[in-house]
Amino acid sequence: MIIGRGMAPGITEGEVLICNQTISPLGEMSKSGIIVSGPCSGKSFKDKILIFKGGRGSTVGSYVLLELKYSNNAPAGIINEEAEQVVLTGAIISEIPMIDKVPIDIFKEGDTVRMNGKEGSLDIANIVEKDVTTVYLIRENKILLLKRSDKVSTYREQYGGISGYMEKDETPEMTGKRELIEECGISDAKLLKKGKFVYVRNNDVLFRITPIIMKTDTEDIKLNWENSEYRWVNLEQMNSFSTVPKFKETFWEIYNHS
Amino acid sequence: MYLTPEEEKIFDGEYGEAKKIAIRLLYSLGELGGANGLIPIKSAHVSGVSYKNIGEGGLKFLRKISDRVSVPTSINPLGFDLTEDGPVEIDDNFRKKQLEVVKIYQDMGIMNSYTCTPYYFYNEPEFGDHLAWAESSAITYANSILGARTNRESGPSALSAAIIGKTPDHGMHRIENRYAEIIIKPHKLLDYSEMAALGLYTGYNGRGKIPLIIGQNRLKSFEIKAFAAAFGAASSVPMFHVDGVTPESNLVREKAETIEVENSDIENIMDKFSGEEPPELIAIGCPHLSVEELNYIAGLVRGKKKTGPDFFLFTNRRVKEEARDAVREIEDFGGKVFVDTCMVVSPLSNKYRKTATNSGKASFYLPLKEYGNQEVTFKSIMQLIKWVIA
Numbered sequence: 001m002i003i004g005r006g007m008a009p010g011i012t013e014g015e016v017l018i019c020n021q022t023i024s025p026l027g028e029m030s031k032s033g034i035i036v037s038g039p040c041s042g043k044s045f046k047d048k049i050l051i052f053k054g055g056r057g058s059t060v061g062s063y064v065l066l067e068l069k070y071s072n073n074a075p076a077g078i079i080n081e082e083a084e085q086v087v088l089t090g091a092i093i094s095e096i097p098m099i100d101k102v103p104i105d106i107f108k109e110g111d112t113v114r115m116n117g118k119e120g121s122l123d124i125a126n127i128v129e130k131d132v133t134t135v136y137l138i139r140e141n142k143i144l145l146l147k148r149s150d151k152v153s154t155y156r157e158q159y160g161g162i163s164g165y166m167e168k169d170e171t172p173e174m175t176g177k178r179e180l181i182e183e184c185g186i187s188d189a190k191l192l193k194k195g196k197f198v199y200v201r202n203n204d205v206l207f208r209i210t211p212i213i214m215k216t217d218t219e220d221i222k223l224n225w226e227n228s229e230y231r232w233v234n235l236e237q238m239n240s241f242s243t244v245p246k247f248k249e250t251f252w253e254i255y256n257h258s
Numbered sequence: 259m260y261l262t263p264e265e266e267k268i269f270d271g272e273y274g275e276a277k278k279i280a281i282r283l284l285y286s287l288g289e290l291g292g293a294n295g296l297i298p299i300k301s302a303h304v305s306g307v308s309y310k311n312i313g314e315g316g317l318k319f320l321r322k323i324s325d326r327v328s329v330p331t332s333i334n335p336l337g338f339d340l341t342e343d344g345p346v347e348i349d350d351n352f353r354k355k356q357l358e359v360v361k362i363y364q365d366m367g368i369m370n371s372y373t374c375t376p377y378y379f380y381n382e383p384e385f386g387d388h389l390a391w392a393e394s395s396a397i398t399y400a401n402s403i404l405g406a407r408t409n410r411e412s413g414p415s416a417l418s419a420a421i422i423g424k425t426p427d428h429g430m431h432r433i434e435n436r437y438a439e440i441i442i443k444p445h446k447l448l449d450y451s452e453m454a455a456l457g458l459y460t461g462y463n464g465r466g467k468i469p470l471i472i473g474q475n476r477l478k479s480f481e482i483k484a485f486a487a488a489f490g491a492a493s494s495v496p497m498f499h500v501d502g503v504t505p506e507s508n509l510v511r512e513k514a515e516t517i518e519v520e521n522s523d524i525e526n527i528m529d530k531f532s533g534e535e536p537p538e539l540i541a542i543g544c545p546h547l548s549v550e551e552l553n554y555i556a557g558l559v560r561g562k563k564k565t566g567p568d569f570f571l572f573t574n575r576r577v578k579e580e581a582r583d584a585v586r587e588i589e590d591f592g593g594k595v596f597v598d599t600c601m602v603v604s605p606l607s608n609k610y611r612k613t614a615t616n617s618g619k620a621s622f623y624l625p626l627k628e629y630g631n632q633e634v635t636f637k638s639i640m641q642l643i644k645w646v647i648a
Binding site: 005007022024026027028030031032034036037054055056057058059060061062063064066067068069070071082083084085086088089090092093094 | 305312394409410491623
């Protein structure tokens, strides 16, 4: 189950239409239920779960959604990255379930989604969700980058932190400490900061990652089979490495804000 | 979000169905926006008037929510000019439905402004006033140029606030949310239509943040209006600042990034809209024209006779009355000045296929299929005028 923010109540299900764009319901959603501009131009959203970045443009857009509902051309549900008030009002008065705070890139064409607009929760059919903790390990203002070996199942040869599946009843800190011993031979790490869930989709698997920043005084790293190389780099230097999805932006988000 | 005992009664339906629908919508929006409660507003401005836009679904909603407004409330343009018909012929069903929409709003006690520029004579907010305004161009104008405070209200939420006389106190009502977080730096001084193009550019590229425009301190308010309208169409950001011009342009976050805007970026936006020439119609007045703008246009056409395409200007009733000498000169020239409506919300495609305009906002909406259905040319007013002067 994926948790966003419940915006307009109701439970619904449908095939997704993914539009990586902002949309003005007035003008950019036709009365016959078709997107008429941007990357999704020409595609029908009627009875689909319409996924887009957020609304824009005319404040009459709420009535456009109401008219679509009235003429049976409305989407079954709406998912936004960041909702704004015009689409939201339209969803409420048209009784179209709506959720926001969900990244677009966790969906794939052909997905079927079941969503609960009151709880803000949704499920993608036929995928496996896996809970992962990723540790950003810091030592004297440097961060540890591990190069994933060619023996792991995902993101081979890319740089990342220390990641592992969370076992039953484990907290992110517990998983982090266990993985640090297994992958690096480090046992003195302490938790500094914990971030919000980050979702990464890889084919039929959805990783729900809890990012944490930990601190160590140990410089020597004892790698296991999962990684082929390690480097302690300055924080700014990290930006020049090819890393696993959402790795850098997630770090800066936690480091600067939480 | 906290509701007073009196507001609770409205919520529970003790004052009727319309007020109940209204306060429940405000409550939902306030809860999601993180409001503490409802605050009184000085005025409201309502969008969702043209039957072309709201359709049968919108009309049904209006019938349900029809109740007296409790603060001064102005209203957006409709599908035709009530005073003399036009700009295009409309069918009987459209006319009948449109007149029912108008009657519902009139019965609610809303003023007969029918304009997207209510701040010309109808509804003139002062610095710091809390408002509940819809109409994307008027919202950005009120926040940015007047320093009043309104969220980006939808048609229904502005109407609900007008009925209750209050709005949730989140978002733009709080000063901490009014800071610029991105700086827009054009490389030359821009005129009206270039400012409109910059509005589209900033809407597309401004990362959803409140921008500060720098290096444009000679701008007049109607040129900033052109930016406000285009920016409001292409984004969902309810405010911007112009350094040295708008009243809160000192509100800038220290970490704000700068976007350099090359002259070619502006040209590329305008070149995207270059229809087959000549157009069938030249349409000016999106947003509605001011007295100053009408006087300027009258000066350009004074004593001349129009040739070529139709030449239509759009404004509100009070501006047309104030600028009557200019209007006479424009009509003697062969142009038409319409009120109550505009090129975007009237069913223009009943007659026209090729329209030229100096408006960034109209250039955004008019080309869209199943909506404006126009081949649009976006040029400066001087270039537009050349088509109609022999």
